[in-house]
Amino acid sequence: MPKRSKKQIEAQQKVDRTTQYGPLDALELAVSSSYVKFDETVDVAVRLGVDPRHADQMVRGTVVLPNGLGKEVKVLVFAKGEKEKEALDAGADFIATDEVLEKIKDGWFGFDKAIATPDMMGAVGKLGRVLDQED
Amino acid sequence: MPNAKTGTVTFELAKAIEELKAGKIDFRVEKAGIVHVPVGKISFGAEKLAENVKAFLDKILALRPASSKGVYVKTITISSTMGPGIKVDPLLIK
Structure with a gap:
């Protein structure tokens, strides 16, 4: 049995493992039981009654959180010409120039998300394996 | 990795960037049927x-x-x- 810290035990005691809380109560509890010196990320895990081994029961999607993630997201954009300018105007952090592509191959990952225009997917494909690991 | 399924392959760059910056998350059910x-x-x-x-x-x-x-x-x-x-x-x- 690994040793648990005093603070950890204290936090655990605030939570009744057998109760199912209301959503707001649960979040209040999470906020009030936080005992560390940094701004913790709150995660949600949902167990679904699906079997993802069946292709038709795959659940995947995206959602824009109304209050954001509380984290600055660095965006890398694969685009050229006019689209490159559009991306920069919209707040892209990096444009995938040849130089940047080289850097990524060498293991640079200063961005969180990558976006591409369809005509640039060829360039993206070359980096597919490296990029997959990251986001 | 840009992927059409997560909306990251698009000509509407401005919209995509804005959404990502605003806190867009993508999720996928993993092998045990749980989404995190x-x-x-x-x-x-x-x-x-x-x-x-x-x-x-x-x-x-x-x-x-x-x-x-x-x-x-x-x-x-x-x-x-x-x-x-x-x-x-x-x-x-x-």
Whole structure:
């Protein structure tokens, strides 16, 4: 049995493992039981009654959180010409120039998300394996 | 990795960038049938977090595959990075 810290035990005691809380109560509890010196990320895990081994029961999607993630997201954009300018105007952090592509191959990952225009997917494909690991 | 399924291969760059910056998350059910997502930071406070959680759960419910049988949302658990897991009643989220 690994040793648990005093603070950890204290936090655990605030939570009744057998109760199912209301959503707001649960979040209040999470906020009030936080005992560390940094701004913790709150995660949600949902167990679904699906079997993802069946292709038709795959659940995947995206959602824009109304209050954001509380984290600055660095965006890398694969685009050229006019689209490159559009991306920069919209707040892209990096444009995938040849130089940047080289850097990524060498293991640079200063961005969180990558976006591409369809005509640039060829360039993206070359980096597919490296990029997959990251986001 | 840009992927058409997550909306990151598009000509509407401005919109895509804006959404990502605003806190767009993508999720995928993993092999055991569980979906994990971050929904914000402790400093947001419970109410803002609840709004994020709700947005996410609504999406999950909307994505229910027609072929899934039985109970769709079995359990919901909320936890902070180092905090204890807190169970949420799946019947209360509808």
